[in-house]
Amino acid sequence: MQATESVNKEVIFSTRGLTKVYRMGEVEIHALRGVDMELYAGELTVMLGASGSGKSTLLNILGGLDSATDGVVRYGEQNLVRAGEKVLTSFRRDHVGFVFQFYNLISSLTARENVAIVTEISRNPMRPEEALELVGLKERMDHFPSQLSGGEQQRVAIARAIAKRPAVLLCDEPTGALDSKTGIRVLEAIEHINRELNTTTAVITHNQVIGEMADRVIQLSDGRVSDVHVNDSRKSPRELHW
């Protein structure tokens, strides 16, 4: 079911036979049962799946937060499944940008400082102000999280994620905690980044509508890829409704 149109594009991530089994008390949970997939350079991919489909587990493994039980995760020349703690930390530090459902800003730092805390440890970052301007928050740079709305907080989180110029931007239910109007504002920011910086982007969500803004939609169910759909044209987030 591979999308043939994408063959000529550069592969950033690829997984082969990726499985993840973890124990919850007495029960063994098979979160991933052999996932084969690719992320292509510059693409915006939406990974769709219901709760328990394994989409979060997949994102966590791609981002180097979690280790797989079996299989291969190839990032460029590197197999992340065999990587140790040190390698994963520097992988996260230098190559991945994360956006979380609950923003996860440091409440004691202002918007600008929340971005700066990442740029300070990166190799070739943009200036925090620049990153905030990209998400349309230049005016509110010196506000603390408690002074920002949920959507604004999430945009700060996006600025934080892209300020290091990551090879890939991973977003875990970025609109999950927001109303639809604010959610669309956040998706606009993600789309803007993808277009302007050409950052490979993966968004996981249970919201089918969001799939319409993607280049490709990967459908996950029961720990497997059940469908890959290539959109002929991407919709602008403004055209989305839910």
Added chain:
Amino acid sequence: MKTIHRKLLRDLGRLKGQVAAIAVVIAAGVMTLILAVTNLESIQHSQQRFYEEQRFADVFVALTRAPESVSERLGAIPGVNRVETRIRAGIRLEVPGYSDPVRGQLHSIPDGRQPDINALYLREGSLPEPGRSDQVAISEPFAEAHDLRAGDRLTAIINGREERLTVSGIALSPEWIYQIGPADILPDYERFAVLWMNRRAVANAFDLDGAFNSAVFTLQAGADAEPVIDAIDEILAPYGGIGAHDRDDQLSHRFLEEEIDQLRVMAVMLPTIFLGVSAFLLSVLMGRIIRTQRQAIAVLKAFGYSNRDMALHYGALTGIVVLVGAVAGVLMGGWAADHLVQVYLEYFRFPELDARIAPRYILLGVAVAGGAAALGTWRAVRRAVSLAPAEAMRPPAPETFKQGWIERSRLGRLLDQSTRIILRNLARHRFKATLSALGIGLSAALMLVGSFQFGAVDKLFDTQYRLVQKSDVILHFTDPTPERSLNELMHVPGVQFAEGFRNVPVRLINEQHDYRTSIQGMDTEPRLLGLIDKQHRPISLPPEGLLLTDFLADHLQLRPGDPLTVEILEGHRRTLEVELAGVVSEPLGVSAYMERRALNRLMREGPAISGAWLLTDNARNDELFDALWDVPRVASIGLIGDAERRIREYIADTVLVTMGFLLLLAGSIAFAVVYNNARIAFAERERELATLRVLGFTRAEVSWILIGELALITLIAIPVGWLMGTGFALALSEAMAMDMFRIPFVISVQTYAFSALGVVVATILSLLLITRRLYRLDMVSALKTVE
């Protein structure tokens, strides 16, 4: 078991580290409380019982010689209940198999029966049989020191005559609970004995047939001692009475009272510190628990649990922590009290001294700990109770932060984000951070005071034995002796140098202030006794006038140049006006000094001495003592080097143990505060820290944010602790300044370093425990939870 109780137990299980740390501080508080009150109680109780049962005297007087008929006049003084006359005298003893000189204080008792006042408590054997002049009862500590039993033999030199004595019994006396020889600083059971003999035998030996040289009195209930003392002094003045005094000037009683005072201070001060800190820790912990359990509280209330149920639930949580701490404290306090009582029994000789913990003290300990905890927890519990269910369902609003002045400054721009997080967290929780720093500071302060005592006491003895007391042996004659006997002393084998002194008992009076001491008459440039000022610079003796110890001058409210009245309590008993020529500073005792010839002139006598200081050759000690005993009129021989060695041993034994104890307790405060803070900070920041890990921060970088904050608090706490500790030390050295000794206020760099080190070690220990958690930080699950 009700489910809500099960929740309680699980909460406790989850928090066991913090609960244990707080319980240890509570235990320390309860332990010090139990220790102090139990010992206080047992000493006071034993003292009271011993005084009552043995009929301890209220008023004491010594005189030269008065006929027995005078006793009737003494008994007739209004307010006197009973009077008992007796003979007291210093003697020398020889114990088989023991070569050092032994001094004895001999008391007469009525032939074959107990005295009416200051009756003896017989441990073993019996009183001397009536009519026997070769039997003697001896004090228990002396008997123990030489392993003497009833029936054993001793040789005594009584008034120059050698007598063979048999021990009839071993006894304790309320007059000698603290058995210390004249001019000693510490009890020396090997070299000082108290003995009791039939009155007739003593009278014969000292040519005091039908006469007495000491009397003790009990007063009628409610009678005032002052007028009785005045009346006694008036009656006994013609008989060489040297002034009656009440219990306050009785040496044994005074030492005992000092000890009781110290225990009283300890009973209040230490528990207050420990329980105060634990109240603070509990308030922080409960505040945290209730914040994280907002939703659970809301759900429970939504399903019909009442405010009272909630209050009881969280109250019980605190209650269990208190109970665990209090029980541990009571057990440790009981154990420690038992041991401390053994130490007390070594110095305070009661027939019995039990450290029995009265149930009311256990209750007191639990109540005080519970009260402190309630104070600390009340606010947090009230918050839990007052939450409206709907309000509590919503997550708490994110904390608000502000930029502080440091960051707005030029320096602030140089800070990295991690440091900003640390600074803002501290600023946001200013109150908590301040109390934490105070708590850790207190711990440093306690350590400082603990080690200060040790260093200062060491310094005291350095001053006393290097700068003041420079002789090896001090010799007292039975009576003033012509100066030329010094020549004789110079030729005793082993004596390298001898310097005579004249010692006259006096009462120094300035207006309503007076003090009994003696004037030491010395050579103008004494070689064996140093007169020094506060800065330890030598002072020379003026040809006329008196030098006083600064403490005594303050007590009498005198300044150099002021006149004072000297009432001479020996010989002609004149009263003179003398000028205070200056003050000297010495750590032990209080004295008055005068040029010896000038003192001889005041006494209207030729060049006489009361004793001598000797420099000796230690290698020839045995030979020296044998020869010294043969010098006529030698009353006592004191070994200075020996005294110093014993005192330093005593310090090493008791002060070091106390100090180690204090360090352990103080360390537990620092540990508990840091650990508790670390655990709570960790729980509150777990999500932030996990986020930073996801963003690519290494474990070390993430750890720094947490540890940096705690380390900074400790760093701030150290100077705070130094300041508080210095204050405590100053207060302590002033509170403990008394005529017997003054602890100098000197704190060495090492003492400061030591207290800082103790706090740093406790901090590192508790941080090590936290790093374990930081290493297990679960990024995935931390990101999923919503606060």
